[in-house]
Amino acid sequence: MKTISIAEVEYLAFRLAKEKLEFNEPIPDFSSRFSNILESCLAVPFQKFTKKDVYSGLTKKAAILFYLMIKNHPFQNGNKRIAMTTLFVFLYKNKKWLKVDGQELYNFAVWVAGSPAKLKNEVVAGVEKFIKSYLIKS
DSSP: OOOOOHHHIIIIIIHHHHHHSOTTSOOOOGGGSOHHHHHHHHHGGGOEETTEESSOSHHHHHHHHHHHHHHTOOSSSOHHHHHHHHHHHHHHHTTEEEOOOHHHHHHHHHHHHTSOGGGHHHHHHHHHHHHHHHEEEO
């Protein structure tokens, strides 16, 4: 399974969000990101415990990536929008795509952002279910 790198977030996901999803709230420059947080968001989906993936399979990895990119705030602004584009880049690299209306995905991202931290496992399961319901081959 292909991972997503910092460079890919910067040159693909971040720029795509900045150019296509700016709305009325600007997305600050990439250099203003909280670097350790972004690195953590990208690493967690691929963590192992006793040589086994903590998050097994593409949809579980995609779900925790999307969740963390929203909830851990690796950027000063635009975290939901960048989470959306990062999710698309990650899925595309793994020959998948989401056939979903952009506004519906954004509304879902808003729901994730407003979810209580204590319900993390339940929300991540909901994210995975959402992803599975719109997942297609690219």
